[in-house]
Amino acid sequence: MRLGFHGGAGTVTGSKYLVEHDGRRLLVDCGLFQGWKSLRELNWEPLPFEPRTVDAVLLTHAHLDHSGALPLLVRQGFTGPVLATPATADVCRLLLPDSARIQEEDAAFANRHHTSRHQPAQPLYTEEDAQRALRHFEPLPLHARTEVLPGLFATFRRAGHILGAASLLLEADGRTLLFSGDLGRPDDPLMHAPDPAPVADWVVIESTYGDRLHGGEDAQAALGEIITRTAARGGTVLVPAFAVGRTQLLLLLIHRLKAQGAIPDLPVFLDSPMAIDMTELYRHHHGEHRLSPAENAGMCGVAQMARTPAESRALSQARFPAVVVSASGMATGGRVLHHLQARLPDHRNTVVLVGYQAGGTRGARLQAGERFLRIFGQDVPVKAEVLSLGGLSAHADAAQLVQWLRGMPRAPRQVFVTHGEPGPADALRQRIGRELGWPATAPLLGRTVELHA
Known part of the structure; x- marks a missing residue:
């Protein structure tokens, strides 16, 4: 099994993780890069893997930094299913066309008022592209262990955060790989607390707030x-x-x-x-x-x-x-x-x-x-x-992330710290090593690792 980090590594946006097993390819999340111009420009480049060779996509949740590049993936040749919880699928049916409309409206505004260096300004993708991507969605309920590719099983578990958000457990040939997705706060006034983390050999965990704690502000x-x-x-x-x-x-x-x-x-x-x-x-x-x-x-x-x-x-x-x-x-x-x-x-x-x-x-x-x-x-x-x-963040803070890991029934072989800026990601990596004694690394964008049996 191989795991490639093609987004959400060294940055808090653009999450894309390519899992390869037994000749099959599964993409976990397909998000847009946001923020710095050097990152946003990556959205305009061809994807760093051949979309036609991806057999399926599994979405942890609907935020654009996790789902917003799906119209690009489909436009570049992906033909497989996009598997997500029912609520995530419903949110994406609103969010992806809206994202496209905003891009089209902003491009039109730039062209009318000559505020872009590009003549003419173009949207990253259109509403037609978004609708085409939505036709690939297939709902997968929470807590349902499902064979999504031959010999590869997936289970979504509640992550809190937003409607439909899930952690994802992949199983193949006795090996287990857990993606935290974006974890919510156990005390969030709106969303339920995340499910406890299950047993896994490898863990990919977000680190948005990996270097800070939420204050006690009301x-x-x-x-x-x-x-x-x-x-x-x-x-x-x-x-x-x-x-x-x-x-x-x-x-x-x-x-x-x-x-x-x-x-x-x-x-x-x-x-x-x-x-x-x-x-x-x-x-x-x-x-x-x-x-x-x-x-x-x-x-x-x-x-x-x-x-x-x-x-x-x-x-x-x-x-x-x-x-x-x-x-x-x-x-x-x-x-x-x-x-x-x-x-x-x-x-x-x-x-x-x-x-x-x-x-x-x-x-x-x-x-x-x-x-x-x-x-x-x-x-x-x-x-x-x-x-x-303060107090309105939908993300778990550093202590809550470590506490979620601490609840695992046994230690994983490796923790990959992703979906965070370099400072927060490295702070969480160090905290995992110091408090839990587990090996942890913050992978670089574009890196691929072997997950050996």
Whole structure:
């Protein structure tokens, strides 16, 4: 058995792991690179393996850094099945076409306003490409041990994190390989805790927060204080939020704050068609999360929905106290860029960053305190208050990652630390060796290792 690291190695995005066994090839995740330009440019290059030779894809979850390159894989010749949990398949049916639409809209905007160096600007892939990829999806339930290729068995296990997210256990010829996927937090207010880690010979574990711990901050109280303070000065709270997961948690907290009378009764807007549809999915997958039907209804009903481009434009021009939640969470594209362009120059406003901000993204630049932000070819002054709200991350922290590993019935032969920036990945590698005494390595992008019997 061979394991190739073609994404999610040395970086927190682009996850792609190629498993080769007995003449068959299985791809675990197929994500987009995000963040630094040098990484994003990899999305435009041919994939580092021949897509026609891949027999199947298994998705741990639907976030674009794990699923967003599927339209490229299919366009370059992949013809096999894409296996995912039912909820992951449903989320991808929303997320992939939305990703394509955003790319098409951004390319069209760049061409109209001549803000791109490329003439004409092109989308990475189209909505037609996304729809073609979706036709390859086949649902695979949680906890169902299934022979996905001859002699190769797969089992999805709950990972928390977002709807449908799973860890993946592969078994072949008495050897076992475990992919953590993105692990959620055991104390997440929205999602269930991850399942315990099973026995495995080798483990591939994410390290997004491999060098840090989540603080004990009360995120709901902190959010309430930010909203109240910003409204008092006549400003708008703008939250770039991941349409899958963090948006729903934000709406839940705002619903609770309003129900308690802890914030002014100001309007709340959700400006992301995909996030709107995603929020409705929580009604259909009630077993995947912790919410009661009443809280689910409150979460879904607290915001006014801006679906059309005209509604979004009107909202970006509005000047009254409000909360605006818009994708994307790292400000890499989509409608939130128009809101940032309109609201960053006004000191009355507040931009709240939630969740991880990958290096090189606009969100990371704001978080680092840059005073100008490049949007649509213009340097926009940052005069609004910019805050990072802890306690809303969907990822397990370093201690929780190690605790998940510690629960394995016996030590694995090797741990591969992936899906993290070099600092967090190496910090987690050292912590695994120091606290558990297990051999761990942080593989480089493009490396292939032999998993010997």
